[in-house]
Amino acid sequence: MLFAALSLVACTGSGNYPTPPDWGDQPTDTFPQFYGRVPKNLLMISMDTFRKDHLDRYGDTHAAPFLSTLADHGVVMDDHLQCSNWTFASTSCTLAGRHNEQAGMIPKLSDTLATPWPQGTPFLASYLHDAGFYSILASTNGWLAPEWNNTDGYDMPYLPGTGLAWPLWESARGRLTDAIADGRASDRWLLHLHFVEPHAAYDPPEEYLAGLEDLPPVPWDLANRDVHYEEAKNDWGSLSPEMQELLSEHLHVRYAGDISHMDDEFQMIFGDMQARGLLDDTLIVFWTDHGEQFWEHGNQTHAYSLFREETEGLLWFWAPNIIPGSWDGPTSSIDLVPTILQLYGLPLDERLTGTPIGEAPEDRPRFMNTIARLGPASGVVQNHMKMTFSWFGTVRMFDLQADPAELNDLYDPTNPSAEAQALWSELEPMVELAQPLALENPVNWPDELLAR
Numbered sequence: 001m002l003f004a005a006l007s008l009v010a011c012t013g014s015g016n017y018p019t020p021p022d023w024g025d026q027p028t029d030t031f032p033q034f035y036g037r038v039p040k041n042l043l044m045i046s047m048d049t050f051r052k053d054h055l056d057r058y059g060d061t062h063a064a065p066f067l068s069t070l071a072d073h074g075v076v077m078d079d080h081l082q083c084s085n086w087t088f089a090s091t092s093c094t095l096a097g098r099h100n101e102q103a104g105m106i107p108k109l110s111d112t113l114a115t116p117w118p119q120g121t122p123f124l125a126s127y128l129h130d131a132g133f134y135s136i137l138a139s140t141n142g143w144l145a146p147e148w149n150n151t152d153g154y155d156m157p158y159l160p161g162t163g164l165a166w167p168l169w170e171s172a173r174g175r176l177t178d179a180i181a182d183g184r185a186s187d188r189w190l191l192h193l194h195f196v197e198p199h200a201a202y203d204p205p206e207e208y209l210a211g212l213e214d215l216p217p218v219p220w221d222l223a224n225r226d227v228h229y230e231e232a233k234n235d236w237g238s239l240s241p242e243m244q245e246l247l248s249e250h251l252h253v254r255y256a257g258d259i260s261h262m263d264d265e266f267q268m269i270f271g272d273m274q275a276r277g278l279l280d281d282t283l284i285v286f287w288t289d290h291g292e293q294f295w296e297h298g299n300q301t302h303a304y305s306l307f308r309e310e311t312e313g314l315l316w317f318w319a320p321n322i323i324p325g326s327w328d329g330p331t332s333s334i335d336l337v338p339t340i341l342q343l344y345g346l347p348l349d350e351r352l353t354g355t356p357i358g359e360a361p362e363d364r365p366r367f368m369n370t371i372a373r374l375g376p377a378s379g380v381v382q383n384h385m386k387m388t389f390s391w392f393g394t395v396r397m398f399d400l401q402a403d404p405a406e407l408n409d410l411y412d413p414t415n416p417s418a419e420a421q422a423l424w425s426e427l428e429p430m431v432e433l434a435q436p437l438a439l440e441n442p443v444n445w446p447d448e449l450l451a452r
Contacts, residue, residue: 074318097337125153165265198258208257393444
């Protein structure tokens with residue numbers, strides 16, 4: 001019972017180990033399980049642009065030792081898929097508990113076509129507000145903000161004006177402690193911190209760029225967002241293989257440094273929470289909204305394609321009295337809301353299409369959709385097979401078990417296999433749902449699949 005709490009404090013470097021809650025040793029019958037009871041408060045941390053392989057559990061960068069320790073002593077979803085590859089789309093489906101096309105709106109990465117969610121669309125905070133949670137959202141990404149109507153239910157949604165974790169925490173902590181002191185949050189609370197980092201341009205403090213001095217210089221200021229996006233990325237195709245490798249090395253060092261900087265800031269935040277007693281009765285939920293590509297499939301950053309570098313997600317739970325473990329069944333970002341509602345004994349809205357974790361069948365289809373830099377695309381993963389469909393007409397299929405890097409496209413448009421037809425039978429209805437929501441984006445349907 002003590003192990004998770006003591007391990008967290010050891011990682012924070014604090015010498016004052018917390019006293020575990022005296023709630024008994026009987027496990028709850030919930031998912032995840034806790035000794036005694038479910039903590040009443042909820043701290044939700046969502047993190048932008050975090051590649052799964054930068055957590056120790058899944059890779060060897062060792063960029064995030066604190067978060068890796070937190071995950072290992074919590075309950076982790078090991079096969080977790082995001083519904084999209086950019087923030088507005090992915091945070092919306094996650095917090096709504098259903099795919100965007102099922103909710104009747106698809107976010108579009110466009111200055112002219114982006115529209116807010118219909119007023120009154122329910123999200124997680126809506127359900128928790130009705131259950132008596134006082135809730136605060138501090139977001140450093142403008143796509144998760146009141147102007148897009150995806151913050152319904154939060155009593156205090158705001159943009160702190162900083163991308164750094166510790167200043168954001170100080171701001172949010174002040175609002176939370178004031179709400180606790182004056183009785184608004186005296187029953188139970190939800191604090192949601194959404195961090196835009198690590199995000200291009202990767203520009204951590206210099207002390208987090210160890211190894212950069214060992215590399216030859218490159219002719220771009222990669223700490224500058226415009227240079228990163230408009231010059232370095234656009235020059236990639238014209239570079240020699242040697243310069244491509246060097247540019248990639250520079251960006252990897254910077255990206256890992258950004259994650260390490262955030263990791264240290266999270267360590268400080270958790271130490272401060274512990275010192276103030278804010279961890280004593282709090283469940284922590286950590287999730288990521290999408291990943292980041294480093295030219296594995298021809299592009300860098302995200303909002304390009306539905307390959308796993310951009311759509312694999314992280315999700316785990318931690319609390320002082322949690323029973324550590326993992327879940328290796330297939331989970332989707334839309335499962336978070338029903339899981340939390342069920343955990344707190346709240347009714348599940350019939351509009352939710354996610355499934356409480358642990359209750360979905362192993363062969364469930366999991367869906368993705370995006371309208372972003374390369375136009376609209378949809379995808380499905382079922383068992384170990386994956387199909388993606390660019391609405392311009394390109395179908396791809398991969399065996400994730402035999403080909404985890406998604407390099408061997410198995411789809412044959414001249415003779416679609418039975419597996420391809422089965423995947424398309426799952427994906428086609430989702431594309432049909434999405435089509436009328438996509439405005440000017442028509443669908444170039446794959447006739448070879450429709451004819452069967």
